Amino acid sequence: MNFAYTWPDIFGVRLGIFQAALLTVTAAAVALLSVRLIISPNRREKEIFIPSPRTTVLPNLSQEQTTHLPYPPNALPGERDVATPYGSIRVYEWGPEDGERVLFVHGISTPIVALGDLGRELATKGYRVMLFDLFGRGYSDGPKDLAYDSRLYVTQILLVLASSKVSWKTFHLVGYSLGGGLCVAFTRYFPHLIDSLTLIGGCGLIRRHHVGWTSWLLYRSGLLPDLLVQRLVRRRIRPKDNKEKKPPRSVGAADIESVETKRCLPHGNSDANGGDGFDSAHISKFRPGVTVSSVVQWQVDHHEGFVTAFISTMRHSPIYAPQEDWKALAAILDTRRRDALNKEAGLGSGKIHIVLGEDDPVIVKDETMEDAVQALGLHGTEFTVFPGGHEMPFTTGSGVATAMVQFWSQY
Template identity: 40%
Template structure:
């Protein structure tokens, strides 16, 4: 009987081992599947629409895009290790060299009504699409931080047949995120930047102005990457209905963190929506605002690197806590730095910036500081007012 019992015990032990092995394999498979599904592999370069979409479209379909590849004259594609960059350069070759840098969610089209009049005034202007925006490719495996954007500027400047990088080689106009990038670039290469104009610049947005849920969702990694990308894309499709002026609280912590801040706070996606639409004005928006919104929606459909680039920018770009760079701006020659803020801007709040930014960069005796009509998107809703201040700053007729 004892021998029989031992024999009968073997199958039981084997069955237990088989069950454990099956459980382990299943668990590993499920974890791997979840990781692949929710935390996708990052590619070095995510191609932009110029190579993935535009070649498949007819001329009539391309003509329907509000920001077309030939939107500005002097277009070129700059090949870099980070992917291709879409650049435009036009205006008199011997004019003041002006580089314009757009914001977080749009393309350089938003600075059209600043760039074109400057070129007509005799400036040599250069615009480009930030990585992952417009027609520029998206690096997929690096953080979208100051290092990446400063490198992109250097690559863009080096692509010109003209010299842009010498002593006092250029002036920079940066809007929103572009203002934060421009400030950090000028602080890093002070000799290169003759004059610096910051339009509703990011960089010193107070973290407490954003809701806790919004910061938690984007900065902790508790929401799986693919799910967060889906929520972000969904939110960016509704810049008008979900604008900051319509503060209707919604249930759901993750959705609330993406749709609006709690306790009247902004949320991190308001950086994007306020570049596309004025949250103070009621619909209908201006014709150009609608064009900007249309292109944001087009990019969401046809630029696969846009949402990953946007999410990384929210996490790593110079939106907040850039005091170290801004202190360096105080060392600039008096009268070579200008800051323009919108009267109704709820994102870059003028009172906050008067208190936080103005002392850092040397005070009113050192900086050309003006408030112009409009909200956060005043560079294209009130471009004439912004241009008037720019002409005043440069003493242009």
């Protein structure tokens, strides 16, 4: 037998074996993928968003357990879940169908249940109100593959409006905290839909020097791995259990900062704390035992997408000044004032309503008033100030509702 092989022969044999092995592995991979698609055709769809407690928690609870949640699914009237390509959205809508429309947008950490009393106040006054949980909060799912920026949230508002059985051709738009910045962005692109714009402790004009070094490290620096950021932010924003909280200390002469100083300077930690009184504030007079702290804690512990949504929102949403949206809004308002007879264009008053808390450490009253006037002009703003901090719309819902109605009735 002749065992003399040339190099081309050996190379050809080896190449043939390699090609066969490669084809075998490829065929096996294709077959496995096909089987997975046949067995679970919706797998890809499920992986593009993080499910809310509506599907991960509620099915495992009894009716009594569900009722005693800090945020039960029927906390507000007219609840519905709206299926969208970005995941399900929890929406509440009630009030007379022929009443003027009011749409609410909530803040970065408190779901829409915190504005429920405000919605009830307006519904009793004859308004049709609609409230919803932003993506990654409350009972709304959280998209996994998208930045939580103005584009995502503006799209969500459009999806919510389209889900109603009644026409929302025009409406009053009300944004609280983060929701204020999002409402400015929405109004920039769809001013013809907006009868009026009210910002309650709204962000978008927070001065950059209020960003603490920890916030910069977590959200802006890019120095830390994502998994570490997730863990650190979860610990940072999760309120402590009530039993761990210390009783408030009385203010004495030894305190370095005066009350006036505290009113003017935020604590640089507003992503994790709304200031004195915020965490302990009751979100509803109908459920006095439920605080902001308990609702936020519930989300951190039970909404798998909450921390992800929070971090991405801090990185990408319109929170800090300067914001191009405000420049665009200024031009729109100026046009409305010069063409006051054109009611079809929306924002007929040519100004927006800004509601502030006297002692809010997150949205500082004096700074916000100064910066809003600079951005929109003296004739583009109207201010109302209430006692309290960032929790003001939860604890002063009746007064805030009355102030909004008064503003609307002027024009």
